[in-house]
Amino acid sequence: LANKKFHAQPSIVTVGNARIGSDELVFMAGPCSIESEEQVFTVARALKASGAQILRGGAFKPRTSPYAFQGLEEQGLKLMAEAGKETGMAIVSEVTSLAAVEAAYQHVDMFQIGARNMQNFYLLKEVGKTDKPVLLKRGLAATIDEWLNAAEYIMSEGNHQVVLCERGIRTFETATRNTLDISAVPVVKSKSHLPIIVDPSHATGIKDLVPSMSRASIAAGADGLMIEVHPTPATALSDGAQSLTPQEFDRLCRELLPFANLM
Numbered sequence: 001l002a003n004k005k006f007h008a009q010p011s012i013v014t015v016g017n018a019r020i021g022s023d024e025l026v027f028m029a030g031p032c033s034i035e036s037e038e039q040v041f042t043v044a045r046a047l048k049a050s051g052a053q054i055l056r057g058g059a060f061k062p063r064t065s066p067y068a069f070q071g072l073e074e075q076g077l078k079l080m081a082e083a084g085k086e087t088g089m090a091i092v093s094e095v096t097s098l099a100a101v102e103a104a105y106q107h108v109d110m111f112q113i114g115a116r117n118m119q120n121f122y123l124l125k126e127v128g129k130t131d132k133p134v135l136l137k138r139g140l141a142a143t144i145d146e147w148l149n150a151a152e153y154i155m156s157e158g159n160h161q162v163v164l165c166e167r168g169i170r171t172f173e174t175a176t177r178n179t180l181d182i183s184a185v186p187v188v189k190s191k192s193h194l195p196i197i198v199d200p201s202h203a204t205g206i207k208d209l210v211p212s213m214s215r216a217s218i219a220a221g222a223d224g225l226m227i228e229v230h231p232t233p234a235t236a237l238s239d240g241a242q243s244l245t246p247q248e249f250d251r252l253c254r255e256l257l258p259f260a261n262l263m
């Protein structure tokens with residue numbers, strides 16, 4: 001189902017008023033974690049003004065350490081849904097279990113499957129049984145074929161609205177948090193009709209690298225970007241080092257939009 005052989009035309013996945021996989025460049029932006037009402041509303045209003053179409057934010061956080069902040073769960077989803085309603089932005093948030101899928105269903109416009117769950121086949125099938133679009137992140141050490149097979153698990157249950165997200169893979173290099181596999185974009189385009197976006201924030205872990213890797217992603221043919229933005233990155237409960245301020249995000253959008261239209 002994910003293979004281009006069976007579906008030659010590129011697929012377009014609609015989330016709110018964003019059409020992922022069409023000519024437009026889609027920006028998903030927001031904090032790593034939803035932390036408070038003030039945080040999510042402040043960031044959502046700024047992102048909307050900059051032109052982002054989709055608000056991201058984690059409420060169920062699969063942290064590397066069990067002692068790190070685990071997220072506000074359903075309370076966080078409610079806050080994000082309210083911010084989305086006020087600003088007119090669609091919502092994407094990660095789900096980590098069947099209970100999370102059930103809790104998130106009424107609040108989000110798109111489910112996110114995180115890198116650590118890319119081969120949680122049970123979870124893939126559960127989101128595959130729903131009618132909401134799914135953002136499927138590449139696993140930390142997954143090949144492109146394994147990733148496309150994960151998409152197949154979702155699609156085989158009837159839900160064909162899958163968007164892939166390259167977010168860097170584990171290599172021997174330690175200068176960046178992960179290694180952004182830019183070539184995954186054209187490789188996926190050659191094998192599949194599904195849209196693909198890039199997350200330069202998790203791919204690098206370093207906010208100063210986000211603008212250059214965003215440009216590289218667009219040049220390689222990405223359909224959109226997922227970027228972490230926090231009103232005060234220094235006090236963020238997760239991923240502050242890779243988060244842009246709303247002002248930095250605004251500057252990046254202005255720089256990328258004319259470039260995006262040329263691709």
Ligand code: PEP
Pocket residue numbers: 032058062094113114115116137167202
């Ligand atoms: C995220 O986007 O919040 C996240 C946890 O990313 P990843 O699953 O790519 O590590």
Ligand code: MN
Pocket residue numbers: 032033202228238239
């Ligand atoms: Mn994060």
